[in-house]
Amino acid sequence: xxxxxxxxxxxxxxxxxxxxxxxxxxxxxxxxxxxxxxxxxxxxxxxxxxxxxxxxxxxxxxxxxxxxxxxxxxxxxxxxxxxxxxxxxxxxxxxxxxxxxxxxxxxxxxxxxxxxxxxxxxxxxxxxxxxxxxxxxxxxxxxxxxxxxxxxxxxxxxxxxxxxxxxxxxxxxxxxxxxxxxxxxxxxxxxxxxxxxx
Numbered sequence: 001x002x003x004x005x006x007x008x009x010x011x012x013x014x015x016x017x018x019x020x021x022x023x024x025x026x027x028x029x030x031x032x033x034x035x036x037x038x039x040x041x042x043x044x045x046x047x048x049x050x051x052x053x054x055x056x057x058x059x060x061x062x063x064x065x066x067x068x069x070x071x072x073x074x075x076x077x078x079x080x081x082x083x084x085x086x087x088x089x090x091x092x093x094x095x096x097x098x099x100x101x102x103x104x105x106x107x108x109x110x111x112x113x114x115x116x117x118x119x120x121x122x123x124x125x126x127x128x129x130x131x132x133x134x135x136x137x138x139x140x141x142x143x144x145x146x147x148x149x150x151x152x153x154x155x156x157x158x159x160x161x162x163x164x165x166x167x168x169x170x171x172x173x174x175x176x177x178x179x180x181x182x183x184x185x186x187x188x189x190x191x192x193x194x195x196x197x198x
Contacts, residue, residue, distance in 0.1 A: 009034055011053055013061075018197060024147040025065055026195075029057065031075030033085070047079050051089030058107040058138070070141040070148045070195070073109055076188060080131050081111045092136045099139050109136035112155040112193060123157050123189045125168040133157075135193045144198050154194035163189065 012030040017023045031054065034046035054073065062068050073092070079085045086092050092109040093099055099110040112135045122129030135155050140146040163185045164170055172184040 009050065011050065011057065013057055018148070020197070022147070024070075024197065026070040026072070026141075026146065026148055027061055029054065029071065029073045029075075031073065031077060033076070033078045035078050044079075044083075044085065047077070047083075047085040048089045050077075051085040054090050055106065058109075061107075068138070068140045068145065070146040071109075071138040072141065072193070072195070073136040073138075074134065074191070076133050078132055081113050081117060081134060086111065086134070090136075092134075096142055100142055102139075107138060109138055110142055111136045112150075113191075116155065116157065121157060123191055124187060126187075133188055133191045135191055137193075141195065147198050148195050149198055151194040151196055154192075156192055158190040158192055 009032045014028050014030070016026050016028065018026070031050070033050040034043060036043050058071065058073075061071060073090075077086060077090075081087075081092070081094070090109065091106060092111040094111060094114040096110045098104070099108045101108075113131050113133075117131045120129070122131045123133035124130050137150050141148060141150050143149075162170070162183070165181075165184075169187050169189055170181060170184045171187040173179040173181055
């Protein structure tokens with residue numbers, strides 16, 4: 001749990017095991033980091049705390065499993081791939097070769113959203129598109145060392161026409177407001193990626 005005087009957003013870790021004669025372990029960590037309510041700079045320390053919490057759990061995962069296992073980190077980070085909470089505290093990088101290196105003292109993540117963001121698209125719209133929703137993977141998933149591997153170029157943003165209104169995410173709104181839309185979805189678009197068993 002991430003604390004902000006009072007308990008706020010959770011980080012959820014779920015451990016999975018694949019089916020088959022050789023079952024494989026892998027971990028998915030869901031994130032919903034504190035919002036920018038109060039302004040970017042005033043709220044930034046809370047997202048940095050969330051990122052530090054995430055990094056702590058990434059260090060503990062090999063201890064639990066006795067080895068490095070594939071890890072997918074995903075969620076609404078309320079920051080973009082280039083923000084300090086992501087790059088300096090969660091240690092999620094644009095360069096996969098640095099993540100693959102065995103010299104790193106702390107677990108690094110490869111942020112899959114950099115390439116997509118460079119195309120000028122985003123998962124959230126508020127005056128302009130931003131990439132608040134992100135997918136990140138660890139070295140084991142890049143190198144297939146845990147028996148699972150990231151499918152290259154499989155990460156994307158799902159944009160069904162009925163999820164959009166005037167080219168922006170079609171949100172529900174609040175039931176008590178005049179803008180409530182029963183056919184709406186969310187102010188964020190879903191993101192996806194594929195992994196496969198080797």
